[in-house]
Amino acid sequence: MATYSFLTRCLRKPTAVFRTSHDACLSHRLFCYAGLISQSSPGVFVLWPMFMRVLNKLGAIVQTKMSSLGAQMLLLPTLGDERIWTKSGRWNDAGQLFKLYDRNGKQYCLQPTHEEEITSLVGSLELSYKDLPLLLYQISNKFRDELRPRYGLIRCREFIMKDMYSFDKCPNSALDTYHSVSDAYSELLSDLRLPYHKVLACAGPIGGHLSHEYHIPSSVGEDILCICQRCGKGYNAELEDGAERIVCTDSSCSHEFQKIRGSEVGHCFLLGRRYSSCFDANYHGLDGKQTLEMGCYGLGLTRLVAVGVEYLSAAAFPDLPNEQISEIRWPQGLAPYRGCVVLQKETAKNAMTAEELNSIFGILADANYDLRFPGDILVDDRPGLSLGRKLVDIRRLGIPWIAILKSSAGSVGPFELIDLHRGRSHAATVHEIRSAFEQPTLFDSSVLPEWDMSNRKATG
Amino acid sequence: MATYSFLTRCLRKPTAVFRTSHDACLSHRLFCYAGLISQSSPGVFVLWPMFMRVLNKLGAIVQTKMSSLGAQMLLLPTLGDERIWTKSGRWNDAGQLFKLYDRNGKQYCLQPTHEEEITSLVGSLELSYKDLPLLLYQISNKFRDELRPRYGLIRCREFIMKDMYSFDKCPNSALDTYHSVSDAYSELLSDLRLPYHKVLACAGPIGGHLSHEYHIPSSVGEDILCICQRCGKGYNAELEDGAERIVCTDSSCSHEFQKIRGSEVGHCFLLGRRYSSCFDANYHGLDGKQTLEMGCYGLGLTRLVAVGVEYLSAAAFPDLPNEQISEIRWPQGLAPYRGCVVLQKETAKNAMTAEELNSIFGILADANYDLRFPGDILVDDRPGLSLGRKLVDIRRLGIPWIAILKSSAGSVGPFELIDLHRGRSHAATVHEIRSAFEQPTLFDSSVLPEWDMSNRKATG
Numbered sequence: 001m002a003t004y005s006f007l008t009r010c011l012r013k014p015t016a017v018f019r020t021s022h023d024a025c026l027s028h029r030l031f032c033y034a035g036l037i038s039q040s041s042p043g044v045f046v047l048w049p050m051f052m053r054v055l056n057k058l059g060a061i062v063q064t065k066m067s068s069l070g071a072q073m074l075l076l077p078t079l080g081d082e083r084i085w086t087k088s089g090r091w092n093d094a095g096q097l098f099k100l101y102d103r104n105g106k107q108y109c110l111q112p113t114h115e116e117e118i119t120s121l122v123g124s125l126e127l128s129y130k131d132l133p134l135l136l137y138q139i140s141n142k143f144r145d146e147l148r149p150r151y152g153l154i155r156c157r158e159f160i161m162k163d164m165y166s167f168d169k170c171p172n173s174a175l176d177t178y179h180s181v182s183d184a185y186s187e188l189l190s191d192l193r194l195p196y197h198k199v200l201a202c203a204g205p206i207g208g209h210l211s212h213e214y215h216i217p218s219s220v221g222e223d224i225l226c227i228c229q230r231c232g233k234g235y236n237a238e239l240e241d242g243a244e245r246i247v248c249t250d251s252s253c254s255h256e257f258q259k260i261r262g263s264e265v266g267h268c269f270l271l272g273r274r275y276s277s278c279f280d281a282n283y284h285g286l287d288g289k290q291t292l293e294m295g296c297y298g299l300g301l302t303r304l305v306a307v308g309v310e311y312l313s314a315a316a317f318p319d320l321p322n323e324q325i326s327e328i329r330w331p332q333g334l335a336p337y338r339g340c341v342v343l344q345k346e347t348a349k350n351a352m353t354a355e356e357l358n359s360i361f362g363i364l365a366d367a368n369y370d371l372r373f374p375g376d377i378l379v380d381d382r383p384g385l386s387l388g389r390k391l392v393d394i395r396r397l398g399i400p401w402i403a404i405l406k407s408s409a410g411s412v413g414p415f416e417l418i419d420l421h422r423g424r425s426h427a428a429t430v431h432e433i434r435s436a437f438e439q440p441t442l443f444d445s446s447v448l449p450e451w452d453m454s455n456r457k458a459t460g
Numbered sequence: 461m462a463t464y465s466f467l468t469r470c471l472r473k474p475t476a477v478f479r480t481s482h483d484a485c486l487s488h489r490l491f492c493y494a495g496l497i498s499q500s501s502p503g504v505f506v507l508w509p510m511f512m513r514v515l516n517k518l519g520a521i522v523q524t525k526m527s528s529l530g531a532q533m534l535l536l537p538t539l540g541d542e543r544i545w546t547k548s549g550r551w552n553d554a555g556q557l558f559k560l561y562d563r564n565g566k567q568y569c570l571q572p573t574h575e576e577e578i579t580s581l582v583g584s585l586e587l588s589y590k591d592l593p594l595l596l597y598q599i600s601n602k603f604r605d606e607l608r609p610r611y612g613l614i615r616c617r618e619f620i621m622k623d624m625y626s627f628d629k630c631p632n633s634a635l636d637t638y639h640s641v642s643d644a645y646s647e648l649l650s651d652l653r654l655p656y657h658k659v660l661a662c663a664g665p666i667g668g669h670l671s672h673e674y675h676i677p678s679s680v681g682e683d684i685l686c687i688c689q690r691c692g693k694g695y696n697a698e699l700e701d702g703a704e705r706i707v708c709t710d711s712s713c714s715h716e717f718q719k720i721r722g723s724e725v726g727h728c729f730l731l732g733r734r735y736s737s738c739f740d741a742n743y744h745g746l747d748g749k750q751t752l753e754m755g756c757y758g759l760g761l762t763r764l765v766a767v768g769v770e771y772l773s774a775a776a777f778p779d780l781p782n783e784q785i786s787e788i789r790w791p792q793g794l795a796p797y798r799g800c801v802v803l804q805k806e807t808a809k810n811a812m813t814a815e816e817l818n819s820i821f822g823i824l825a826d827a828n829y830d831l832r833f834p835g836d837i838l839v840d841d842r843p844g845l846s847l848g849r850k851l852v853d854i855r856r857l858g859i860p861w862i863a864i865l866k867s868s869a870g871s872v873g874p875f876e877l878i879d880l881h882r883g884r885s886h887a888a889t890v891h892e893i894r895s896a897f898e899q900p901t902l903f904d905s906s907v908l909p910e911w912d913m914s915n916r917k918a919t920g
Contacts, residue, residue, distance in 0.1 A: 010532065011591075013585045040537050040540075048534050064834075072471055072509035073509055074509050074512055075506070078601055079500075100559065106501070110538075121500075125471075136509070141600075147563060158538060375527070
């Protein structure tokens with residue numbers, strides 16, 4: 001599979017002018033600026049090819065993590081039968097349901113989550129206790145008739161979510177599953193290098209006994225979190241019941257809470273028998289038929305990308321006001337390309353020959369790039385543009401490594417390698433560039449000689 | 461990533477009794493029998509984990525093929541704005557649109573195809589002639605309010621389709637693109653080892669100048685095709701205009717047409733300016749603004765799997781009436797697992813020890829299995845079941861290679877390797893099993909000694 005994507009063949013039309021509106025936020029502005037998404041109708045977006053690369057990378061990470069829990073991927077329908085939603089009592093309660101009729105007058109909703117669908121399915125299976133625990137998940141479009149969609153991909157009407165459902169034989173085993181999945185969520189967010197808060201939350205209309213939300217600190221977050229300043233544990237302020245204050249769950253702690261604003265990216269619910277009893281979802285136990293104990297676990301994929309970019313891009317430029325930040329910083333491993341090769345203008349004195357380029361492309365391609373993501377090195381081959389002009393665009397995309405290829409004094413290399421995350425630039429051989437592209441997290445840039453940005457010559 | 465899936469951990473509940481109904485057909489019955497899908501409401505299905513493996517494999521093949529054409533994947537929304545559908549004139553014409561209102565009274569449809577959405581997007585990009593041809597595609601849920609959904613995944617209300625749209629600068633270049641994509645479709649169907657007919661078709665409500673459909677011969681097909689018996693070219697009978705007979709397009713041919721029944725799996729339309737003129741979708745050419753020339757290209761993924769299985773499973777058992785066929789035959793490369801290892805009952809005399817199994821699993825795993833599909837070897841580890849009982853289930857799933865692992869006369873191997881497609885059984889070492897699993901299409905089973913099915917001993 002091809003290692004390279006050529007920028008001249010990529011759909012990417014940055015929005016030069018961004019209309020400031022009530023729903024503008026940093027991530028939305030950056031995505032539009034970089035030509036990654038566009039709005040179709042309020043809260044409904046087109047995800048462009050470069051954004052799809054990001055989403056597919058996140059999807060692969062999530063799938064690997066869910067597989068490691070023994071979870072299996074399936075696909076539940078978008079069209080939800082009114083009958084099952086009425087049975088669970090959520091047809092009229094869940095206020096944000098999109099509803100529609102088919103030509104025969106049968107009514108459906110566009111399912112925002114799938115507790116009814118999955119419980120009704122699993123209930124029909126006549127499972128044995130030996131089949132448990134059973135974890136089933138999907139990654140699919142979800143729908144919510146938001147009164148006020150805003151903040152781009154953060155609060156949409158149509159979005160992509162991973163939802164998982166667990167089925168256990170008893171409350172203790174269900175709690176074990178709940179903790180395993182919660183831990184996997186924590187690991188996932190750590191792997192993405194995102195700061196997150198796991199907080200006690202209100203189960204809300206989905207129901208259940210225990211619920212935790214995963215939040216990323218965000219100035220546009222819609223939740224207020226109370227976080228213990230010593231141990232980091234906390235809860236969603238919506239749990240506060242008037243004068244009653246919820247204390248830190250860790251009794252050895254100072255109980256000093258700080259209130260911060262967060263955007264929810266994941267939630268875990270211990271549902272108990274809320275749905276399994278409605279749908280008569282049982283299993284054959286040693287003592288006869290028993291009701292299944294359930295959990296459900298959501299992760300908003302499009303929202304996670306947006307909130308992650310919102311946080312990281314602001315954090316990378318602490319001295320700039322939001323309006324002046326123009327470069328994206330992606331969660332670890334989610335940049336649309338792992339590296340970018342920028343070519344000097346063909347007419348420049350120090351432009352490389354076609355043979356030199358071919359030889360370098362050959363060396364770079366001979367690496368262990370993840371085969372699931374073909375074309376993972378971007379080549380900025382736009383003709384007639386100066387190096388400086390190209391770099392502005394590539395930096396804006398937030399690709400972590402940028403290699404500038406030009407001949408120097410009649411010889412090939414060393415080249416300039418820009419480490420976008422650390423804000424440094426080095427002289428590097430093509431083999432060092434390959435190492436950087438291959439293992440972005442493990443690459444030790446300290447071994448490379450520093451590059452002197454003022455005169456663009458190697459100093460080390 | 462894990463090479464093995466263990467059957468005891470897979471969701472798979474075969475339907476023992478299948479209700480015969482008007483919408484029953486071979487593929488639907490086989491999918492239900494094998495525990496691969498289930499119905500949620502008429503024409504709306506849950507795709508179970510094993511079916512998702514099939515669909516993901518087909519998706520990967522399609523993506524690779526589309527990338528090789530230079531096409532880029534994006535994701536267009538399901539919720540289609542009434543405004544753009546009215547603009548193209550299809551809001552009231554496309555009879556099978558699901559329509560709905562949001563809470564603010566704004567009306568949407570669930571988009572069955574995306575000509576309006578993509579043309580409106582591309583029109584906003586101010587493309588240059590240098591950006592053309594541009595090919596954009598997605599793989600996503602599509603919706604059609606079928607009056608009579610039937611034949612399981614063959615005619616659904618909610619289904620998965622790949623739709624691609626091409627944008628060219630002139631009619632000639634658009635025709636070139638049309639031919640490239642048509643050729644890619646032909647290759648794809650050949651790669652899947654499916655017999656197909658590419659026929660001239662009526663453009664229908666989507667519009668356009670030229671249209672070809674891809675059909676697979678099918679007894680439940682809803683189209684009648686007229687196929688030239690000599691050159692294989694043909695057309696959809698819906699093109700016949702009363703007494704006028706359409707002649708074979710190849711003038712050197714005998715013009716002897718045979719009428720056969722087919723199920724459509726793909727279509728190509730040369731749209732011209734049908735949509736680009738509605739949406740003012742232009743590009744900057746050398747002579748100023750020009751209107752884009754479009755094509756669109758659909759491939760029904762869930763339908764392709766179903767129609768493929770419908771054809772191949774019947775073809776594999778020509779002497780059996782449809783009702784008695786119980787084994788699935790998948791299109792090449794789409795079986796949910798590339799191979800299956802069946803373990804002897806643990807209590808059997810010739811059961812293998814845990815050490816022997818571990819050593820064999822180690823050798824099998826050390827192969828070049830496609831990393832995009834973890835768990836691609838199934839292990840039938842169900843305890844307490846006889847070998848014969850297990851084999852019935854695994855054969856029903858249609859996994860192309862089945863290896864039976866048991867100790868023979870105190871030594872390890874040779875094992876029995878069943879080649880399901882050729883209906884043969886051989887004695888094979890673990891390394892030969894690995895070769896078979898690794899490259900199912902290239903493996904030459906003729907080099908293996910034949911196995912004598914009557915006494916299950918190697919004869920060659």
